[in-house]
Amino acid sequence: MSDAIARFRAATEAGDIDALMETIAPDAELTSPLSGRLVFRGKADLRVLLAAAYGSATDLRWTEQIGDGARQVLLATATIGPLRLTEALVIGLDDHGRIRTLNPHLRPWLTLSYLAVRLAPGLFRHPGVLRRAARAA
Template identity: 50%
Template sequence: MMEADVIAQFCAATEAGDVDAVIETLASDAELVSPLFGRAVFRGHDDLRVLFSALLPALSGLTWRHRVGGDGISVTVAAARVAGVRIGDAVLIEHADDGRIRRMTPHLRPWLGSTLLAIVLGRKLIRHPAVIRRVFRSN
């Protein structure tokens, strides 16, 4: 699978709120480094499904505006709203050998949107204590 195709599929899936389609773009050992919760790293399809199931409904008007990449690395830039407040994201994506997404490192802005997202996600993720324990385990 080509990296550009994977990124296009990922962006379309997140815009559509299609968690299953998001998971299809991820390598089985995929990771997302949380920009909100300290050293938290979500790992594997099961925990990432929980995260995206909480995240995508919290966002409105999600639109990916820029995509650049090559040689195993991509960067995508998005805009959305959370609780009516603007939030932006620039995601550094590392690809697995088959082109699927291996690691995502989001960079959120501005502060108010990021804070509101942390509150919304925190309320949803607290219902999954096993996931919370795993994301904060030592690397």
Template identity: 50%
Template sequence: MATDDFVARFCAAVAAGDADAVIETMAEDAEMVTPLSSRVVIRGHDDLRIVFAAFLPALSQDLHWRIRVGNADTTVAVAEARLGGVRVEDAMLIEQDADGRIRRVTPHVRPWLGLTVSAMVLGPKLMRHPGVMRRAMRGK
């Protein structure tokens, strides 16, 4: 499978709100740097599935990816959506491993109000899984 296929599948899965399909594009040791703090990193399929399953349903059905640029192992994909009635943009840095699977995603959410609404939507859902954030804040 071409390395770009995993990024295309990832983007399609996010747009479809399919957390399991998102995880299928990711390496076993994949991680996501949270947009609130670069020190908080969600790691591994189990924790990433919880985060994506909590967040993706809250995004609007009109999420679309506007721009995708990159090379063999790094892509920047820009998406637009609505979250809680607020327009949100995300310039997501997607890094891939040698097999093309996604090993790290770093979302850059804007505007500030969109980031705040994202935290308000995700926070209560993650409180049901306290271990996810505890592990994310612990580091490697």
């Protein structure tokens, strides 16, 4: 298991955004599972997004890790409000072993919709983050 991925798992389960951000490469990017078109880039924008996303989840547990190279998949379960969520997160590592790409796949649809509603206020407080993500698409 990659050290960055092990630290990412521990940080997200603990809700520790500072520790989570230490695992992320400076030029990292995340493609939104909500729109499929928004691409969040850079540590500052990812901090806003990941703090809102993982701050909305409770009982997050990474249940499985698949792969051992530069591209790996993590499987998780979590609770968003009253609803259960499952996640398959495809992670790409850079040459230094830091997390360079994050491609989350979330289900079910109802929980994903509820998550979108929960994320909106936090993201709308940072309109530049959304503008940059939309421009990158």
